[in-house]
Amino acid sequence: MKSIVAHLLENALATLPELADASADIAVASTVERTRDPSHGDFASNIAMRLAKPARMSPRDIAAKIIENLADSELVDEIAIAGPGFINFHLSAVALHRELLTVLDQGTRYGRQPARKAPRILLEFVSANPTGPLHVGHGRHAAYGATVGNLLEAAGYPVEREYYVNDAGRQMDILGVSVWLRWLEAQGVDISFPEAGYHGDYIRDIADSINTEACSVVDAERLVHGLPEDDKEAIIEALIKTAKDALGADGFDHIRQQALESIRADIEEDLAEFGVTFDRWYSEQSLTTSNRIDEALAVLEQRGMLYEEDGATWFRATDFGDEKDRVVVRENGNKTYFASDIAYHFDKRERGFDHLIDILGADHHGYVTRVQGGLAAMGYAAEDLEVELMQFVALYRGNQRMQMSTRSGEFDTLRQLRAEVGNDAARFFYVSRSNDQHLDFDLDVAKSESNDNPVYYIQYAHARIASVFRQLAERSLEWDTPSGSENLALLTEPQEKALMTTLSRYPEVIDLAANNRAPQHLVHYLRDLANDFHTYYNAHAFIVDDDKQRNARLLLIRATQIVIANGLAILGVSAPETM
RNA sequence: GCGCCCGUAGCUCAGUCGGAUAGAGCACCAGAUUCCUAAUCUGGGGGCCGCAGGUUCGAAUCCUGCCGGGCGCGCCA
Numbered sequence: 001m002k003s004i005v006a007h008l009l010e011n012a013l014a015t016l017p018e019l020a021d022a023s024a025d026i027a028v029a030s031t032v033e034r035t036r037d038p039s040h041g042d043f044a045s046n047i048a049m050r051l052a053k054p055a056r057m058s059p060r061d062i063a064a065k066i067i068e069n070l071a072d073s074e075l076v077d078e079i080a081i082a083g084p085g086f087i088n089f090h091l092s093a094v095a096l097h098r099e100l101l102t103v104l105d106q107g108t109r110y111g112r113q114p115a116r117k118a119p120r121i122l123l124e125f126v127s128a129n130p131t132g133p134l135h136v137g138h139g140r141h142a143a144y145g146a147t148v149g150n151l152l153e154a155a156g157y158p159v160e161r162e163y164y165v166n167d168a169g170r171q172m173d174i175l176g177v178s179v180w181l182r183w184l185e186a187q188g189v190d191i192s193f194p195e196a197g198y199h200g201d202y203i204r205d206i207a208d209s210i211n212t213e214a215c216s217v218v219d220a221e222r223l224v225h226g227l228p229e230d231d232k233e234a235i236i237e238a239l240i241k242t243a244k245d246a247l248g249a250d251g252f253d254h255i256r257q258q259a260l261e262s263i264r265a266d267i268e269e270d271l272a273e274f275g276v277t278f279d280r281w282y283s284e285q286s287l288t289t290s291n292r293i294d295e296a297l298a299v300l301e302q303r304g305m306l307y308e309e310d311g312a313t314w315f316r317a318t319d320f321g322d323e324k325d326r327v328v329v330r331e332n333g334n335k336t337y338f339a340s341d342i343a344y345h346f347d348k349r350e351r352g353f354d355h356l357i358d359i360l361g362a363d364h365h366g367y368v369t370r371v372q373g374g375l376a377a378m379g380y381a382a383e384d385l386e387v388e389l390m391q392f393v394a395l396y397r398g399n400q401r402m403q404m405s406t407r408s409g410e411f412d413t414l415r416q417l418r419a420e421v422g423n424d425a426a427r428f429f430y431v432s433r434s435n436d437q438h439l440d441f442d443l444d445v446a447k448s449e450s451n452d453n454p455v456y457y458i459q460y461a462h463a464r465i466a467s468v469f470r471q472l473a474e475r476s477l478e479w480d481t482p483s484g485s486e487n488l489a490l491l492t493e494p495q496e497k498a499l500m501t502t503l504s505r506y507p508e509v510i511d512l513a514a515n516n517r518a519p520q521h522l523v524h525y526l527r528d529l530a531n532d533f534h535t536y537y538n539a540h541a542f543i544v545d546d547d548k549q550r551n552a553r554l555l556l557i558r559a560t561q562i563v564i565a566n567g568l569a570i571l572g573v574s575a576p577e578t579m
Numbered sequence: 580g581c582g583c584c585c586g587u588a589g590c591u592c593a594g595u596c597g598g599a600u601a602g603a604g605c606a607c608c609a610g611a612u613u614c615c616u617a618a619u620c621u622g623g624g625g626g627c628c629g630c631a632g633g634u635u636c637g638a639a640u641c642c643u644g645c646c647g648g649g650c651g652c653g654c655c656a
Binding site for chain 2: 027030031033034035036037040044046049052053059082083084085086129166168169170171233310311312313314323324326327328329330331332334336337338340361362363364365366367368369389391392432433434436437438440442445453454456457459460461463464467468469470471472475508512515516518520521523524527528531534535537538539541542543578579
């Protein structure tokens with residue numbers, strides 16, 4: 001709809017050579033926006049004000065000139081100059097009717113743009129460490145990432161979703177030793193579980209369920225022998241060494257990998273139940289086995305981006321705006337997590353993705369500059385990597401704030417949250433506010449007031465429409481679509497006009513939400529749309545005696561039902577036929 | 580100390596690229612159904628957009644400073 005107005009303006013400008021210079025670097029479509037006040041029409045353009053200074057004319061004079069040269073269109077009823085120089089466009093009923101028929105015609109495809117080939121987008125999100133179940137904070141990442149992926153797809157982008165599995169490094173050893181100790185405990189060995197181990201009950205479950213052929217029993221004495229005191233990190237380190245000695249490197253590896261896969265599979269299942277799926281689970285370990293890290297470091301070396309100091313290898317991050325240079329290979333020869341990360345992002349670009357989007361926790365913001373620096377140092381553009389930071393979720397039960405820590409075992413899991421409030425409400429609530437806002441999630445409120453949750457309000461609108469069509473059948477009537485199409489001119493009530501106008505905004509909302517990675521725009525839109533529908537429902541009957549009017553009204557609410565279903569599908573929320 | 584994010588109604592939050600009289604839900608007050616689902620609708624009260632400057636036709640929005648809150652500043656991951 002917006003493009004109708006933009007094209008009219010572009011054509012008018014083309015006939016005005018005196019404005020050509022001034023308007024050269026203005027995108028006409030960017031001057032056109034929906035009005036907030038219906039008395040200003042449907043769309044307004046501020047182009048006359050933007051041209052005033054370069055063209056050295058008054059805005060209202062420019063507006064008058066443009067209007068004079070606007071071609072007549074059956075899609076626009078009235079064009080007016082308003083205020084300091086806005087050009088207001090009132091769309092015709094014909095334009096709204098045409099859009100309604102487009103909704104019916106395109107159905108589930110309505111609001112989706114044609115698929116394009118580029119840029120190829122790689123969307124990475126969640127990527128929680130496979131050391132325990134997902135907690136409520138990860139749930140926000142999952143809901144947001146999945147919805148942004150759906151939005152990008154609807155906007156026509158080729159997008160793939162990827163989960164980076166942090167299955168390398170010390171945390172995996174801690175996981176392995178935690179499982180082993182719980183297994184020993186189950187064998188009757190008296191252990192003192194280390195503070196720095198993973199305390200959650202799921203560790204016991206894993207110890208019970210895995211193949212323990214590789215496990216060997218050691219006595220309690222050996223476990224505590226020579227343990228350092230007080231320093232919890234040194235204690236866990238010593239226990240890992242004991243485990244490797246007792247089990248052998250292969251034996252320990254066997255336990256560790258089983259634990260890892262058990263947790264990873266659990267996370268995958270949890271997310272799938274939440275309607276969140278990935279095209280690829282990318283293993284950090286595989287970066288080492290495929291020599292990807294060494295290749296990336298070689299590229300950096302070749303470009304002169306590395307140097308040796310204090311026995312370590314450093315990346316010149318300060319050349320790319322970071323506050324200090326960063327170690328990529330430690331003095332002990334081990335590569336850092338940062339080395340994996342730049343190799344991983346290098347790999348993403350090498351795999352042919354043009355634009356990389358990472359959804360990261362707000363605590364990772366210090367990391368963005370150096371990873372972008374890594375890309376730039378390897379010959380790509382820093383801007384190829386876009387990072388969307390998610391602010392934290394604080395979980396409450398009433399006034400009680402919950403602690404969320406995987407190691408302490410006191411977290412509240414995504415599973416618990418989903419069981420308590422349901423997938424639909426959780427998906428909806430998680431994306432209903434901007435990703436850069438903190439989210440207070442009160443379980444008591446979400447449970448006790450679940451009937452007041454906006455998601456039900458929107459779903460109810462969908463169910464009500466389904467109910468109307470069921471009623472129609474019960475009264476032995478049929479919806480005559482051609483008759484409805486021919487009689488759209490009968491839709492003259494203010495509630496009908498409002499509903500048609502809101503429906504016509506849908507493609508613009510998808511575009512806006514996708515481009516800004518901002519699902520909350522869609523959430524608010526669907527709320528508005530449901531509100532327009534409920535208002536209409538209360539004001540007028542749809543199943544009226546007059547055939548023409550009935551068929552026209554049924555067409556309008558069918559279009560409404562389609563748009564609600566399409567929008568909810570993008571949010572990952574169900575559109576029920578009954579409630 | 581330095582860096583990033585946030586500050587909008589009693590509460591939780593929207594507010595697009597700077598646009599016209601700043602919006603919604605909850606809560607509060609008053610109403611609506613012989614009729615398609617009352618999980619609904621209609622009306623009402625409620626604002627120094629943290630504070631102070633600046634930019635301009637125009638600022639909640641952009642810039643600077645300050646105040647308040649969150650997070651980050653490892654040869655951890």
